[in-house]
Amino acid sequence: MAMRKPAQPTTSRSRAWRWFHRFGSPAYFYFFAGRWAPRFGHLAVAFFLAGLYFGLVVAPPDYQMGDSYRIIFIHVPSAWMSMFIYVVMAVSAGIGLVWRIKLSHAVARSCAPVGAAFTFCALVTGALWGKPTWGTYWIWDARLTSELVLLFLYVGYMALLAALDDWKTGSRAGAVLALVGLVNIPIIHYSVEWWNTLHQGATITKLGRPSIDIRMLVPLLIMFAAVNFYFLAAMLNRVRCELLDQERRTRWVQEVVNG
């Protein structure tokens, strides 16, 4: 008896679905990340160098703060990334929690150290900017305190993952923590509006009258591109480690290991 093969639907939806499945497979993503992480790394280096040149050499001193404002070129991109990476981490962890996708958990786990590094940089550069500008390294102001809470959220998330031996249990518990901590993000963002803080308001998104010189805006935007490329490179490298470690019993990892 001849079996009739069921017709394969070739709608764009099923094609997208197949792509999604292939992309989500750890083996495929491991090699994909291996190709793209160095590319993003090179782009980050190029943009960092250009940003440093335009920010430290070309841009003029600020009429109020003199040269100390040049910390903005690393402080604002770091602070932005600290929040952006947290959202990426929480959303990815949430997807992993609901649909039980290993790759989503791996991405979330890999975001945390990168986000924590940017949060640390934002706090340190902010302190070093605060001293010559406000006369103090630290003040328990709403913006600064909520950013410090963000660092504790990252550290807490990583500590939780480290404490739970089982990768899946750890990922799921971490996802809950990451999602709860999401409430801190709008608090950081609006802290300069909701409370009367020492920290100044938005620099770039301020609409209406231009509030920043074009020679200062260009290096700032270049540095924004640089930190985003850096995040992609560093995060993908970490995802590769997570996948190798978690899939160590599979054939593709054995093939990677045996060259």
Next chain:
Amino acid sequence: MAEFFEMGGHGFFIWTSYAVTALVLLHGYLAPVLRRKNLIRQLGSPDRGPGTK
């Protein structure tokens, strides 16, 4: 040149900021690269896995 490094008297704050950020980001990039190499070496020798010397 010396004027450039002085940054109008704010040199210490600016250069410390940039140095700390550079070191943190460099470490954040290199750590997983080295970890992956170690992991591959470790997985390649099953009788010398983690926990054994």
